[in-house]
Amino acid sequence: MRGETIVCLSAANWEGMWARAQQFMSIFAGQGNRVLYVDPPITYLSPLKNPELRKQPHDHVRSVDDRIRVYSPPVLLPFGNIYRVVNRFNQRILAAGLKRVCRELGWQPTIYWTYLPNTVDLPLSRDLLLVYDCADEHTAFPGLIKRETVAGMERELFGRANVTLTSAGELYQSKKDQAPDLLLAPNGADVTHFNKALQPELEIPPEIASLPRPVAGYVGAVSxxxxxxxxxxxxxxxPEWSLVLIGPVDTDVTILKALPNVHLLGRKSYATLPSYLKGLDLALIPFKINELTRGVxxxxxxxxxAAGKPVVSSDLPEVRPFQPAIAVYRNQPEFLKKMEEELAKDSPQKAAGRLRLAEENSWQARAAVIEEEIARKLGVERRKQGDGSFYS
Known part of the structure; x- marks a missing residue:
């Protein structure tokens, strides 16, 4: 898989929480492919929920490096995940923007890679390889959606895609009947980046270094x-502990703000996350268990x-296999007990074991498996074309 031009329709902004889409696209760009990364479109109603979106550029392309461009699409109509006719109209607007941008860049897409079920209505040439990477249970998200509409679009997308992926075993079990060739490709870590937290010379940010210890923390969206x-x-x-939450807040956090030993530090850049993790004595995944998180x-x-930190997590299906390297709780008393135990029993030997486990689950390893499947499908489809091309 070299020399391809990938249009990635993502569920997260390039500058947002750095996760699956950004990791895969960065890896593929580094291997000699070009990437047009498309931020998720917003609607005319979106700024009512998040006023910061008014500042976001629209129908705008920016350069990350010589192989990656990021496109912020035009503002679209609301209710596209409720009414299919609205979604079809929106996707035609998006398609026109993408066609214009690719023409201006002089890029001819060969692969469309999507994370969004509603992009099934994007008018694409059938000559393009279509990848659907299902990383969430989209019907379980709150907001302006109709479950039947979203489920129907996803079902059609699974049927149309040449390559279908999913990030979690629970999602695999619930989606495999819709996609017989569904490939389970779990998430991973940029191990080289996050094991910087183990380097003695890396400085801990003052806002964590100054806190009373031990410091237990969570990194991610506060949702x-x-x-x-x-x-x-x-x-x-x-009360002698410090609890730290690092990430954007998009829900009411009154209950946490009222506590003097809870510190909401907001979003931090991906580059600085290892230094913040170095300042933690314990890392947390305190998710509620529900329809959405069971597939996470x-x-x-x-x-x-990868940062070598002891981890305490709720009983998520995708986390259970990592026991006993991490501690899993099922209720509030267990949560407190596991935190106390992990803080008391941590050691350099355990940290080294966690790093070895992370190395077995790197983004590079995940991308290699996916690349093999895509290369196979590209070969099959290009042979069908007869002339070696796979785009119109």
């Missing part, structure tokens, strides 16, 4: 799937391991 009541109970039980394979799990 409604985070169990704030659980964290508040831990903070009250151990948390990227932060692998990043915590």
């Amino acid at each position: 409604r799937w985070l169990d704030q009541e659980l964290l508040a109970a831990a903070a009250r039980t151990h 394979n948390p990227v932060k799990l692998y990043e915590y391991l």
